[in-house]
Amino acid sequence: MLGKIALIVNENRALSTYPSVVNCMVLFLKNGYEVDLIVPKDMNIDCDTKNVTVIKYNYKGIFPVKIINGLIGIIHQLLSEKYNLILPYHAYGLIATGVACRIRKTPYGYFCLEIKCFDQIRNIKDKVMKSLEIHFNKKADFTIVQDNSRKELIKKTHGLQDGSIFCIPNSYLGPFNECSDYLRDKFEIPRNKTIALYSGALESWAIDENLILSVDGWDENYVLVLHGYCRGDYLEKVMKPLVEKINSKRKKIYLSLNLVDETEYMRLISSADIGLAWYRKDLPENVSTIGLSSGKMNAYLRCGIPIIVPTYLEDLRKFAEEYRIGVAVDSEYEIKNGILEIVNAHNYYKSNTINYYKENLDFEKKFYETFSSDFIP
Structure with a gap:
């Protein structure tokens, strides 16, 4: 040694x-x-x-x-x-x-x-x-x-x-190149549905109610999967009741709360179509300059998953727009527009994402x- x-x-x-x-x-x-x-x-x-x-x-x-x-x-x-x-x-x-x-x-x-x-x-x-x-x-x-x-x-x-x-x-x-139907198999999501994945902290510092509420206005062919962890009662007291309210009309949001190892996590991410590298507004300086310290964004990119990011996080916006690895939108209520843009040119964004990861991440x-x-x- x-x-x-x-x-x-x-x-x-x-x-x-x-x-x-x-x-x-x-x-x-x-x-x-x-x-x-x-x-x-x-x-x-x-x-x-x-x-x-x-x-x-x-x-x-x-x-x-x-x-x-x-x-x-x-x-x-x-x-x-x-x-x-x-x-x-x-x-x-x-x-x-x-x-x-x-x-x-x-x-x-x-x-x-x-x-x-x-x-x-x-x-x-x-x-x-x-x-x-x-x-x-x-x-x-x-x-x-x-x-x-x-x-x-x-x-x-x-x-x-x-x-x-x-x-x-x-x-x-290294990149993760394995194709997967992990989320579709787990939640029986039809293949004609586009899966947008939010992965990470399901906590009040990271996201707020607007991400959940915005899904009510999504196209019927879009679904959201929330995968992550919560160290307090925010998930039980705030997030879950909102998810149940949105799903009372039509099943649009799926909760994936089980901890998985790295390989299974990558299969989970690979089975999504779009990754939400999303954080709430009014964050402390540590998070507002999150850039390449964003674990969720780097995990999406490793699996060749195009991303949607908020324009108010300048570093994430620059990455998405300069390298064409995803779309930046102003608020949660415009995520649906970002999904449509990526769906219409998915292969283009996916190719850019794979190349960006290999060269930079x-x-x-x-x-x-x-x-x-x-x-x-």
């Missing part, structure tokens, strides 16, 4: 929903490194980790005990092994890494999946955590974000030097551009 690398995740969604983590794990192993994956105790490890050492730390209790216990657990692990590189993906892991690396000098980077900007700082805890994140990010050997817009955002927010920031999209290893290509042979001691 060339050495050992630690990857640190600090959220508790299923591991497969973090492609940037899973991909690094696979590629570091492929290149001869041992990999320790440090995650919260209750995280669902739904990927193949047979060649990885999974280390779980306790992250429960009330503030500040929860924070302190988690930090102590991560720091203890980092000091108990000799690592060639430590790579945290969230601010919490970065802080633990920064403290550990002050005690034992070890190279570390910051693969930043979320750039929490000052418009999201609401209390003393947020201020302290943000100050520590910025401090230890400046000490890191390098920082990874997903595209140039997010590079500019983290450079401005954290005061970083341009040359220390690299871009790797939140995407997957393949994770492995960008990984090797960043982690050159002399990058890791």
Whole structure:
């Protein structure tokens, strides 16, 4: 083995929903490194980790005990092994890494999946955590974000030097070329129906009621599938009653709430005709500059699925219009017009989508551009 690398995740969604983590794990192993994956105790490890050492730390209790216990657990692990590189993906892991690396000098980077900007700082805890994140990010050997817009955002927010920031999209290893009838078989959707898929968070920060209400005005040959997860009661209290109301006239919306592994997820996406890379308005700066950190958009593009995006998210609009990989519309109530435009030229958009992914979004290509042979001691 060339050495050992630690990857640190600090959220508790299923591991497969973090492609940037899973991909690094696979590629570091492929290149001869041992990999320790440090995650919260209750995280669902739904990927193949047979060649990885999974280390779980306790992250429960009330503030500040929860924070302190988690930090102590991560720091203890980092000091108990000799690592060639430590790579945290969230601010919490970065802080633990920064403290550990002050005690034992070890190279570390910051693969930043979320750039929490000052418009999201609401209390003393947020201020302290943000100050520590910025401090230890400046000490890191390098920082990874997903595209140039997010590079500019983290450079401005954290005061970083341009040359220390690299871009790797939140995407997957290679295109997915398998044809599938996954959703049609699962929900018995007729072949004459066009399937528009929304995949991702079914939570209030991501989408609002207008996406559901707009489906009432769709052509009878269009259906919407909502596939994803919800960590609160928004789905049960808000979304499901609206879906039932729309479906009381005619079945137009299908809920797909089961967690699936990456291969099954790609089959699910491949069975759609159009992907909705949709987010609600009035988002914090972190999400309004989402660009190539959008997991749902990159998953659609990997499967050759044309996208519909909102015009108010400038980066997504530019991607769709410049590369002709989809259509940008002003609101949820214009999605039906976007569907019609794509349906009328589906092969054209699909071809553009496949080419764009191969040329710009393949994770492995960008990984090797960043982690050159002399990058890791």
